[in-house]
Amino acid sequence: MKLPDGPRIPPWLETIQLIVRPLEFFDELGERYGDAFTLGDRNNSPVVYLNHPQGIKEIFAADPNLFGSASPIHVETIVGKHSLAITDGELHQRQRRLLMPPFHGERMRAYGQLICDITEQVMAKWTIGQVFSVRSVMQEITLRVILQAVFGLHQGQRYEQLRQLLGSFLDAVSSTLKASLLFIPALRWDLGAWSPWGQFVRLRQQIDQLLYSEIHERRQSIEASRTDILTLLLMARDDVGQPMSDVELRDQLLTLLFAGHETTASALTLALYWIHYLPEVKRKLESEIDTIRTDADPSFIARLPYLTAVCQETLRLHPIAFQTNPRKLKAPLEIMSYQFDPGTILVGLTYLTHKREDLYPQPTRFHPERFLTRQFAPYEYLPFGGGNRSCIGMAFAQFEMKLVLAKILSYWQLALVEQRPVKLVRHTVAVAPPNSLRMLVNGQRQSQKVLSVL
């Protein structure tokens, strides 16, 4: 076996760095070791991080059967062992075939109106002079969107309860300190409802109860005409004609809820930050949005070039999921002339690929124009990963980002409360902008054209 070089530091110190300051740690390692480096136990499941496009390309192009899932234990703790994010092999491929259609093409576009309506309902609460936490508001929008798209739950007691519980559940695992309880099993002590792990366990039980009640009720009378994802999953049958069990359904629903709203909320927050941090970007975007005709539909808005470039650049500079999901080798594999044994865990380090000067000149600059003048290959630009484990919500998340941004910018004049650099913090498996990032509602825009369109 020939592994890339890497630091020789105690495992506990490595774990702490990865939990507390992952991006700074990767910056240091990239500076020192370049295109690839190894962490973890070199003799037993070493973890190899690759940021060179050739390495990423070879991982994405390799036979999927070579890899098993190596999702960390805390992911399973949150979403359950049947989750698409955990399974591998034929089962994983089958689950993907089942879950992907609603997030693509016509099925996905049908959610355009829903996204616009929800954004409008949330914006309707704003008043001039109000200051708000951008992340909280974006999270409210994306959580409502995913709850309605996935469950078809629009209102009612269960919807409200789920919304509140999921919000609290996320808070319970979001801070660095609390996240450590998930990362390090030895720290999971249930000392009652007030202890962090105890709170996590109780919230999970309450969420489960609501999910199972919804699943049971909906199983009783399946309405095939409904467009939500739960209906689709309830109707699905496996190769021998069996429906999904309650636990399987619960795990997939929770996976979609988690993967689908937190990441998109962070991406939206960061896009709004940069749009308002750089007046030139805001000016260009507003003039593009002002060209939207009153009879345009959401798909037209999703194709606007500068809006698209702003979303792409946001996820280039801040890939919220800063790495691909880890892939564990089942057989030997050679990548970039390194030879990896079975058991080696391979990770595409998106964060450093996106910061490569040879791909993205002046990489720390927010510069949407780079996406207007050049096309990047899937192994050069990979905020949604790639290969057989690529994000199933990629098209949906981008669609949602563009509609929410167009809607907000067409209606409101906003401003950052503090003009200072944004620093991302650890948020479960991803990173996120801090809740302290606030904006001020300065006034309404003169031309509120898009609002009548969408």
Ligand code: HEM
């Ligand atoms: C800006 C928003 C999002 C970002 C940046 C993002 C990013 C990612 C990344 C990097 C992966 C791992 C890919 C790999 O290992 O190659 C992933 C996987 C996944 N994402 Fe997303 N995602 C976003 C939104 C969504 C949405 C809206 C959904 C669905 C509602 C979703 C569902 C999933 C699922 C189910 C997986 C696991 C796929 C598998 O293992 O086969 N994501 N996402």
